[in-house]
Amino acid sequence: MNEREHEIRQAFADAGVRGWLHATALGGSRTREIGLGPDEPVVMASVYKLPLLVAFCREVDAGTVDPREGVTIVPAERTAGSTGLSVLRDPVTMSWRDVVCLMIAVSDNAAADVVLERIGLDRLHETMTHLGLTRTQVRGGMAEVHRTLVADTATADTAAAFQALASHDVAPEIRAYDPGYGSVTTPREMTGLLAAIWSDRAASPEQCRFAREVLHSQIWPHRLRSGFPHDGVRVAGKTGSLGALRNEVGVVHFEGEHPVAVAVFTHAARADAALPRADAAIGQAARLAVTDLRSGRL
Amino acid sequence: MDLLRHLEFFVAIAEEEHFGRAAGRLGIAQPPLSQGLQRLERSLGVVLVERSPRGVRLNAAGRDLLPRARALLQDAEDLRRVAATHGAAAASLRVGTVPQLTARAATAVATACQSEAGGLVEMTTASTTELVDAVTAGQLDLAVVIHPALLGALRSGPVVRFETALLVPAAHPAARSGEPVAIRSLRGLRMAIPPRSHGTAAHDLLLDTLDQRGLVAPALSAPDDRAALVLVATGRAFALTADPDLTAPGVQRRAVAGDPLPLRLRVVWRKEAADTAVPDAVLSALRDEAGDGAVAS
Numbered sequence: 001m002n003e004r005e006h007e008i009r010q011a012f013a014d015a016g017v018r019g020w021l022h023a024t025a026l027g028g029s030r031t032r033e034i035g036l037g038p039d040e041p042v043v044m045a046s047v048y049k050l051p052l053l054v055a056f057c058r059e060v061d062a063g064t065v066d067p068r069e070g071v072t073i074v075p076a077e078r079t080a081g082s083t084g085l086s087v088l089r090d091p092v093t094m095s096w097r098d099v100v101c102l103m104i105a106v107s108d109n110a111a112a113d114v115v116l117e118r119i120g121l122d123r124l125h126e127t128m129t130h131l132g133l134t135r136t137q138v139r140g141g142m143a144e145v146h147r148t149l150v151a152d153t154a155t156a157d158t159a160a161a162f163q164a165l166a167s168h169d170v171a172p173e174i175r176a177y178d179p180g181y182g183s184v185t186t187p188r189e190m191t192g193l194l195a196a197i198w199s200d201r202a203a204s205p206e207q208c209r210f211a212r213e214v215l216h217s218q219i220w221p222h223r224l225r226s227g228f229p230h231d232g233v234r235v236a237g238k239t240g241s242l243g244a245l246r247n248e249v250g251v252v253h254f255e256g257e258h259p260v261a262v263a264v265f266t267h268a269a270r271a272d273a274a275l276p277r278a279d280a281a282i283g284q285a286a287r288l289a290v291t292d293l294r295s296g297r298l
Numbered sequence: 299m300d301l302l303r304h305l306e307f308f309v310a311i312a313e314e315e316h317f318g319r320a321a322g323r324l325g326i327a328q329p330p331l332s333q334g335l336q337r338l339e340r341s342l343g344v345v346l347v348e349r350s351p352r353g354v355r356l357n358a359a360g361r362d363l364l365p366r367a368r369a370l371l372q373d374a375e376d377l378r379r380v381a382a383t384h385g386a387a388a389a390s391l392r393v394g395t396v397p398q399l400t401a402r403a404a405t406a407v408a409t410a411c412q413s414e415a416g417g418l419v420e421m422t423t424a425s426t427t428e429l430v431d432a433v434t435a436g437q438l439d440l441a442v443v444i445h446p447a448l449l450g451a452l453r454s455g456p457v458v459r460f461e462t463a464l465l466v467p468a469a470h471p472a473a474r475s476g477e478p479v480a481i482r483s484l485r486g487l488r489m490a491i492p493p494r495s496h497g498t499a500a501h502d503l504l505l506d507t508l509d510q511r512g513l514v515a516p517a518l519s520a521p522d523d524r525a526a527l528v529l530v531a532t533g534r535a536f537a538l539t540a541d542p543d544l545t546a547p548g549v550q551r552r553a554v555a556g557d558p559l560p561l562r563l564r565v566v567w568r569k570e571a572a573d574t575a576v577p578d579a580v581l582s583a584l585r586d587e588a589g590d591g592a593v594a595s
Contacts, residue, residue: 016499269446269499
């Protein structure tokens with residue numbers, strides 16, 4: 001383990017989390033990378049919306065989905081969540097591409113499950129296989145994850161399940177925390193997918209541009225972005241959160257430099273619903289990795 | 299020259315970037331640390347650090363040699379570990395507990411292990427961080443650690459909660475009545491608590507919980523109940539203990555008002571362990587000691 005990897009490991013340990021990371025410079029003459037368990041299986045949580053975004057883009061390319069076509073989403077069928085359509089009270093009609101935008105910009109669970117239903121798990125799987133991401137497997141949407149949480153915590157509904165998850169007095173076995181059970185990937189496959197989006201290989205150049213714009217519209221400042229608060233740096237990304245799991249994968253782009261793709265997955269020892277230290281550790285680990293990959297070598 | 303000892307100096311200086319802090323961490327004075335580093339540099343024939351009034355930083359040679367120094371120290375540690383396992387081969391079961399577990403409960407754990415596994419049981423006391431590392435490395439068969447903690451790939455049982463009491467300096471206003479003490483009324487005192495490195499997550503959780511209840515208490519390092527008791531008796535801090543008998547002149551025991559602040563413990567062991575009979579026996583002993591109603595499953 002080199003000095004930088006040691007520092008990243010320390011940053012995770014100090015925040016009380018287990019962490020997995022992969023970072024790689026996009027473009028440039030040779031491949032440079034930093035990894036901490038980069039090929040270990042990790043639970044995606046809402047990071048699965050990134051593969052789903054790419055699958056959507058490819059369906060648009062294939063002409064099987066019209067991005068401007070309207071879709072009506074009614075409250076009764078919406079997946080629980082804390083943002084976007086998940087919290088609205090009335091039926092909403094919007095275009096497919098705007099639903100996709102909400103799914104990424106505010107990690108809207110209801111929007112994502114509607115898109116997943118339209119695209120289908122099979123097509124999503126084919127897309128990952130086509131891109132050579134054989135270890136990335138989406139096994140269901142958030143509604144499915146919520147069902148297992150309710151069962152594993154022996155609670156009545158999703159809200160009660162999350163409350164039980166945040167308790168330190170019990171430590172139930174949670175299948176959703178197990179990469180062997182839920183939707184899974186590796187840090188390296190997620191930076192690979194970002195690299196494909198940034199080099200117009202994931203879909204048509206037009207759709208890759210759409211994907212990049214949508215990823216840049218993500219609002220969360222507390223994870224990757226917290227490591228790069230400066231002017232002159234843009235951070236595009238997708239978070240994932242589920243109880244003690246906190247993730248973000250994204251691209252950090254300093255003006256006039258090659259962008260750097262970075263994927264960070266964490267599992268906290270503490271069960272608290274909010275853990276600012278763990279969020280900040282994602283930014284800190286990413287900063288350590290990205291800074292090393294910039295380091296005046298451009 | 300003791301190369302390993304001097305490499306330890308070097309690594310501490312590299313990580314702290316400050317002679318005073320490095321010396322503090324090693325538990326030695328600054329002059330021998332500084333002399334030790336110079337001896338190491340002479341012996342290796344290369345300067346390792348840049349010294350400045352603001353601190354100390356590795357130079358290129360130091361940066362290059364640091365991972366090798368760490369690797370050597372790790373190897374030495376592994377060698378000691380393996381040697382220890384040979385030395386302890388007579389013991390059929392090696393069990394670790396945190397110092398917060400009372401002597402009585404630790405004894406119950408040992409007895410349960412002995413009747414379940416048969417043969418000799420070797421008990422050690424160490425921090426959660428050290429115990430998790432030792433079980434992971436195969437140095438211990440199982441351990442009772444504080445929850446929550448980073449457990450890596452270890453298996454773990456349910457959480458067992460032990461009731462705690464506050465130890466308050468007798469002269470503090472909060473100790474004057476016999477009533478349960480609201481946490482926020484302990485303002486002005488520090489909290490005697492094991493160092494953060496003994497278990498980062500549980501340490502932060504406790505201080506965050508105090509914060510939530512209106513008390514921002516700076517931590518005062520006390521590795522175990524004895525050290526905490528001294529700090530309380532001398533009026534410097536308050537403490538929490540799971541030991542129902544712990545007290546001393548100058549110390550008042552008080553119940554925590556409102557939600558309890560239990561000591562949460564878990565049994566941890568390695569994934570490849572063949573069966574869970576011993577962890578189950580330890581869990582059951584802990585639950586008996588914790589008493590009815592204090593158990594969470």
